[in-house]
Amino acid sequence: MAEASRAKKPATPSLEDRISTLPDGVLEHVLGFLPADNAVRTSVLAQRWRYLWRSMRRLRLTGLDPHRHRAPAFGNFIDGLLLLRNTTVALDEAELTVYPFGENCAPINSCIRRLLFCKAKVLAVDGGTTFHGPPLISRHLRRLALNSLDFEDNSLDFERCPALEDLRITDCELFTDRILAPSVKHLSITYSYFQSPKRIHVYAPSLVSLEISDNNRKAPLLEQMPSLETAIFSISPKDYCDCDGASGDDCDTCLYSDDDQKTCVILGGRWTLPNAAAWWTDAVSRLLRNARLML
Amino acid sequence: MAAPESGDGNNGAARMVTLISSDNTRFEVEAAAASLSQTLQLTILDGGGGGGDGIPLPNVDSATLSKVLEYCIKHAPAAANGGAPNATAVDRAELERFDNEFVNIDQSVLYSLIMAAHNLEIEGLQSLVAKKVADMIKGKSPMEIRRTLGFPDPTPEEQAEMNAHMLEYGWAYE
Numbered sequence: 001m002a003e004a005s006r007a008k009k010p011a012t013p014s015l016e017d018r019i020s021t022l023p024d025g026v027l028e029h030v031l032g033f034l035p036a037d038n039a040v041r042t043s044v045l046a047q048r049w050r051y052l053w054r055s056m057r058r059l060r061l062t063g064l065d066p067h068r069h070r071a072p073a074f075g076n077f078i079d080g081l082l083l084l085r086n087t088t089v090a091l092d093e094a095e096l097t098v099y100p101f102g103e104n105c106a107p108i109n110s111c112i113r114r115l116l117f118c119k120a121k122v123l124a125v126d127g128g129t130t131f132h133g134p135p136l137i138s139r140h141l142r143r144l145a146l147n148s149l150d151f152e153d154n155s156l157d158f159e160r161c162p163a164l165e166d167l168r169i170t171d172c173e174l175f176t177d178r179i180l181a182p183s184v185k186h187l188s189i190t191y192s193y194f195q196s197p198k199r200i201h202v203y204a205p206s207l208v209s210l211e212i213s214d215n216n217r218k219a220p221l222l223e224q225m226p227s228l229e230t231a232i233f234s235i236s237p238k239d240y241c242d243c244d245g246a247s248g249d250d251c252d253t254c255l256y257s258d259d260d261q262k263t264c265v266i267l268g269g270r271w272t273l274p275n276a277a278a279w280w281t282d283a284v285s286r287l288l289r290n291a292r293l294m295l
Numbered sequence: 296m297a298a299p300e301s302g303d304g305n306n307g308a309a310r311m312v313t314l315i316s317s318d319n320t321r322f323e324v325e326a327a328a329a330s331l332s333q334t335l336q337l338t339i340l341d342g343g344g345g346g347g348d349g350i351p352l353p354n355v356d357s358a359t360l361s362k363v364l365e366y367c368i369k370h371a372p373a374a375a376n377g378g379a380p381n382a383t384a385v386d387r388a389e390l391e392r393f394d395n396e397f398v399n400i401d402q403s404v405l406y407s408l409i410m411a412a413h414n415l416e417i418e419g420l421q422s423l424v425a426k427k428v429a430d431m432i433k434g435k436s437p438m439e440i441r442r443t444l445g446f447p448d449p450t451p452e453e454q455a456e457m458n459a460h461m462l463e464y465g466w467a468y469e
Contacts, residue, residue, distance in 0.1 A: 018406045019444050026413050029421065033429030040467040044437045044457050045446065073466075080466035 020048055024055070032058030032093075036081055054086040059118075061111070062097035062126075074098075078111050082118060090119040090140065098127030105129040116141060131155045135180075139163060151176050158184065174200055179220070182206060185227075194218045312339055313349035314364075320357035321349055324364050328371040333416035354414050359407040366420050369393050374419075398427040402445070437461075 019027075031039040031053055039053045039060075059081070094115045098108045108129050115123060116138040125131075126147040135157035143166040144158075150173045157180040158164050167181055169189045178201040181187060187204055188211035194200050200220040204210075210231040212220065310326040314335075330336040338350055352360065373390060398405065405424055412420035432440050437457065441449070449457060461468060 018403055022406060022410065023413070026409055026421075026425070030409075030425045030428045030432075033422075033426045034433055037467055038433055038435075040464065041437060042432065042440065043464065043467075044460050045441060045444075050460075076466040080464070 020046075024052060027052050028055050028057065032056045033060070035060050035062055037077065040081065051086075054084055055089045057089060057092040059091060059094045059115070062095050075107050075110075078107070078114065082114050085118060087118075091115065091121070093122040093124075094118075094120045095124045096127065098125075098129060105131070109133055112136070125149060135160055137161070142166065144168070145170070147171055149173075154180075156180065158182070176200065178203065185209070187211070189220075190214050192216070194220060310345070312343075312345055314360065315349045315351045316355055316357040316360045317353050318357050320360070322357075322360060322364055324368065325371065327375055328364065328367040331367045331370060331374055331417050331419070333418070335415060352415075355411045356407070359404075359411050362404070362408055363411050363415065363417070363420065366397060366423075367417065369397075370419060394423055398423060402431075 027049070031042060034042075036053075036056075036059050039056060043050045043053055061078075096108070096111060096115065098111075108125070108127055109131060112123070112125060112131070113136065116136060119140040120138070121140050122143045123141060124145040124147070128148050130150040130152060131146075132152040132155050135154050137160040139162065141161045141164050144161075144164060145168040147170045152175045154176065156174065156176045156178065158167070159180050159182055162183050164181065164183050166186045167184045167188075170191055172189075172192045173195050174189075174192060175195045177196050177198060179187075179189075181202075181204045183206055184204050185206055185208045187202075187207055187209075190211060190213055192215045194215060194217045196218075199218045201223060202220045203223045205224060206227060207225040208227055208229050210222075210225065210228060213232050311323050312326050312329050312335075314322045314324060314329060316322070326339050330339055335350060343350060355363070370390065373386065400408075405428060409421065409424040409428070411417075412424060431443050435443060441447075
């Protein structure tokens with residue numbers, strides 16, 4: 001039979017043979033599209049598959065079954081996944097979704113730090129929990145997307161992430177006093193709440209593009225951003241100051257003050273905005289409109 | 296549609312190159328489309344593949360190559376735009392529809408395609424097919440994955456080894 005079919009067409013190899021001829025790099029790429037627990041479980045398929053998952057360049061800690069991944073089991077899973085990982089392979093991308101855990105924020109905090117130890121370049125965290133503690137440290141992190149998290153302490157200090165260029169904060173609650181992002185070029189904060197009693201200060205001197213829109217409560221104070229080219233800045237109509245103007249010029253919160261550079265209520269500091277003239281006009285007009293609400 | 300040229304010899308019409316499959320079929324295609332392949336891009340930038348010469352691809356058969364080129368031709372305009380700025384939602388939706396349809400094919404063809412994409416270094420195609428294969432595995436038990444991927448049912452020895460392995464990797468099954 002083999003003879004006969006060879007004349008027309010080579011015998012079709014079995015599917016198993018086909019997938020087994022793919023190089024490790026290709027199979028690791030495939031595994032990178034699976035939720036990490038699924039990917040690890042392929043190690044049972046055959047000898048060939050046993051260690052492939054250890055060299056995945058992309059980890060998707062998402063879609064974990066909330067009924068089967070209670071916090072302790074999640075911790076065990078992360079331990080196994082990251083301790084047995086091939087440390088010579090840098091992590092291009094990690095996605096972490098942690099909705100099941102609610103109040104228990106220790107596992108996510110530790111997991112984020114450990115993913116950075118694995119040299120994650122791109123990290124997306126999505127989970128209804130609190131991120132706190134000391135600033136993150138990574139030489140490799142370039143892009144960070146934070147969704148549905150609460151931030152406390154110095155958790156938004158990125159001074160020790162010198163490669164971080166892109167920072168996106170969506171649907172978060174910010175209890176921090178500042179965002180310190182010296183290397184960040186693109187920053188967006190949207191659909192979030194500024195919960196700190198003082199106006200949050202944003203130090204991002206390398207910023208090229210900025211979006212602060214659809215947020216609630218006190219809009220942040222922006223420090224100098226000399227390279228800024230494009231910006232979208234809208235202030236919540238509910239932006240207000242508790243002092244209600246009673247403290248006059250000395251209020252630290254609303255910075256309602258006519259002296260030196262603080263004349264512009266929200267946009268503290270001296271600004272040069274070479275390419276952002278249109279935005280500037282728009283932002284200032286919004287400010288003037290909203291400033292009254294603050295006073 | 297005059298795709299922007301990265302190569303030399305701008306004479307109005309889009310520059311064409313010829314690719315030759317392992318079974319000696321010749322495919323003439325716009326340089327811009329073929330350049331989605333990182334591997335080919337270098338040769339094309341060097342002025343190769345034009346005229347009667349052609350670039351031989353000894354690892355890619357004609358059936359696979361024609362499928363690969365179908366992908367490249369469809370994706371070339373978007374790639375020439377640097378991926379996005381001018382792309383409308385409609386364009387993107389159309390590409391997505393094309394992609395979904397494109398990988399709706401036999402497993403064995405998927406494997407040929409992913410190998411070709413790997414050899415030719417066509418990043419988008421590699422990811423598209425890898426994701427498709429991942430989707431076939433996603434959420435399945437080891438036994439179901441074996442069947443999906445066409446592994447024969449395990450022998451008793453293999454089954455015993457699988458069980459031992461699952462014990463060792465208990466943390467992945469909790």
